Structure formats: structure tokens, C-alpha cells
Amino acid sequence: MAIDRISRRPVAGGHHSTTGLPGPYAALRRAGRRLRRRVPTIVAVAVLLGGWQAWVTLGHVDPAIIAAPTDIIRAIAGTWGTLGAAAAVTGFEGTVGFLFAVALGVLVGVGLHCSKVFEAACYPLLAAAQTLPLISIAPLFLIWFGFEIPGKIVITAVFGLFPVAVQTVRGLDAVPRYFSDVALTCGASRAWTLWHVKLRVAARQIYGGVRVTAAYVFATASTAEYLGARQGMGIWLQAAYNSFSTPLVFAATVVIVLMTCALLLVVNLSERLLLGPAADEEDPDADQ
Structure with missing residues (x-):
């Protein structure tokens, strides 16, 4: 009571x-x-x-130059049959590529943290790969994978891997040593300490990289489609541009933004479910 x-x-x-x-x-x-x-x-x-x-x-602005929000809403509603199908394709490519990027990014970050030789050899190459413009890489993926969906998934995963890997290695490097010392003193192995202690402590920072990746995956997939694909938001945008239909271009942009917001909400929800509210990890004696 x-x-x-x-x-x-x-x-x-x-x-x-x-x-x-x-x-x-x-x-x-x-x-x-x-x-x-x-x-x-x-x-x-x-x-x-x-x-x-x-x-x-x-201001009687020409709709061919700037579409009003009401025009954009009408364009989305009027073309949802094709726009929704294109969004489903891009959503699948972006989501699968995002999952691969997160998994591989964490593994690469762990490898960079555990091996200084691996970090010295591969980190500069990984950073250099991110500076390559998508427009110069996409033709190679078209040659290797054709116009099909797997190529777009690979492109999305490759360009989304770097933020997760960087934040993983930075988070692990920043974990205070006493966390490992306590676990090892209690009889835990180094591998167990890495996966169950250090990664847990670094998880907040890793999620920072995951959010950066989530913010760009659908835009990356759409750009890859625009450069060469059979279906998806990139092809839909290309058709809207070729028809000089500004409301349709804005409609596609709004849908991509909404998809990105939805993915970010899922990421934030997963962080809250797995790690709890961030306030729970604040030092209760910090203000004393």
C-alpha cells in the first residue's frame, strides 16, 4: 500500500x-x-x-515552379497507385540495405577496435570509399548486378556502413577500462566482456551512427534507382521530371521524407526498448 x-x-x-x-x-x-x-x-x-x-x-506563383502543399497532397492522393508501388520497392531496398549496413558496420567497428593492424590497414580505405560520389560508383553496380533490386541493396549497404562502423569503434574505444577490469576479475572471458559489457556501454554512441545511416538509406536507394533501375522511387522521380510535373516531384520527395521519418522512429523505439530511456543512465549524484 x-x-x-x-x-x-x-x-x-x-x-x-x-x-x-x-x-x-x-x-x-x-x-x-x-x-x-x-x-x-x-x-x-x-x-x-x-x-x-x-x-x-x-502570390500567384506558377505551379510549374513551386507547388503548394495542397497541390502536393492532391498529387500524392491522385497517383498513389503507382507512387505507393514505387515506394514499396524503394522501402524494401532501403530497409534491407540498412539492416546489412548496421550488422556489417558493427562487425567492422568491433574488428577495428580489437586489431590495431586491421584499423591501420582498413580504416583509411573505408573512409576513402565514403568520399566516392554515388554517380561514379552506380555504373559499376549496374554492370555487376544489372537493373535489379540486389544492386540497389548493395549500394545502400556500402554507403550506410561507414557511420555505424565509425561510431562503433569510437564508442568501444571510449569505454572506461574499469568496466573490462571488473568483468575480467569476475572470471569473464575477453570475448564475453566485449560482446556483453563493452558493446552495452558503447550502445548509445553506436545508435548515433545507426541514426545517421537511417537518415540517408532511402535517399541513397532512390538516387541509385534514378541512375539505373526498372522500378522504384528513382524511376518514378525520373518520369515526373521528364513530364515537368513539379507537384509529382514534390510528392515523391515527401514520400521519401516520410519513409525516412518512419525508419528513424523505429530506430528510436528499438533503442528505447533495448537500452531504456537515456535519462535512466544519468549519474544520480551528478548535481550533488
């Missing part, structure tokens, strides 16, 4: 009062705080869209 902090009386049902104790009220307060943090974003987006709509409508 819970005790009210002010009245010092038991609270029936085990629920807590609104004075700060855990319970339904605390959950509501946390939800309210999260909502308040989102208010500036919602207001900024509303002001941006409202100003955009007013500028195009009241």
Missing part, C-alpha cells in the same frame, strides 16, 4: 499521489512533458506550411 507524502496516509489500491511518486499520474506527467517538447516542432511545421501555401496562392 502506498503512502501519500503530504498527508502520510495510505492510498487505496496501491496508487500514488500526484506529488512525484511513480504511478499513473507520473506516467501522465511524462507524457505531458514529451508533448510539450514537441509543441515547438509542430508550430514551426504549421507556420512553414501555412506560409508556403499563402505565398504560392496569394
